[in-house]
Amino acid sequence: MKTVQDSELEYFDLLETISDPEIPVLTIVDLGIVRSCETISEGKVKVVITPTYTGCPAMDTIADDIKKAFAKEGLEVVLETQIHPAWTTDWITEKGKANLEAYGIAPPAHKTSDKGALMGRDEVRCPQCKSTNTEVISQFGSTACKALYRCKDCLEPFDYFKCL
Numbered sequence: 288m289k290t291v292q293d294s295e296l297e298y299f300d301l302l303e304t305i306s307d308p309e310i311p312v313l314t315i316v317d318l319g320i321v322r323s324c325e326t327i328s329e330g331k332v333k334v335v336i337t338p339t340y341t342g343c344p345a346m347d348t349i350a351d352d353i354k355k356a357f358a359k360e361g362l363e364v365v366l367e368t369q370i371h372p373a374w375t376t377d378w379i380t381e382k383g384k385a386n387l388e389a390y391g392i393a394p395p396a397h398k399t400s401d402k403g404a405l406m407g408r409d410e411v412r413c414p415q416c417k418s419t420n421t422e423v424i425s426q427f428g429s430t431a432c433k434a435l436y437r438c439k440d441c442l443e444p445f446d447y448f449k450c451l
């Protein structure tokens with residue numbers, strides 16, 4: 288007989304197998320969108336997630352992926368969305384940020400409480416050579432939550448995950 292806590296740890300293991308469809312190295316747990324996960328009845332699990340931002344197209348894919356991953360284990364998911372408090376990039380785990388950088392995307396530079404970050408003056412570090420001598424090329428990179436930067440030292444362009 289498994290304890291409730293054991294099964295919840297297993298649920299998190301399952302959730303750890305699901306990645307942000309736009310950033311395969313970032314699991315939804317590392318992205319920080321999973322609020323809670325609990326058994327509500329035999330074979331039924333309630334998963335509460337906070338969307339990264341309203342209308343993010345990746346959220347539908349993530350919701351489907353969660354349902355599929357649990358269905359494989361014979362579990363039905365009741366998905367709940369919690370809007371408040373709003374998700375911020377502060378919720379990305381340290382492991383998630385390290386994975387982002389290793390993947391070539393500069394992780395969010397500041398806590399969102401930092402005024403400079405809100406004004407768009409992030410000190411962005413090049414994921415290739417770690418130089419902070421970087422410049423913004425476009426506020427919108429491959430997706431709305433990223434900006435396109437270029438490193439003035441190694442001259443490589445890279446995506447920066449904007450602080451939200």
Ligand SMILES: [Zn+2]
Pocket residue numbers: 413414415416417418438439440441442443
């Ligand atoms: Zn560089």
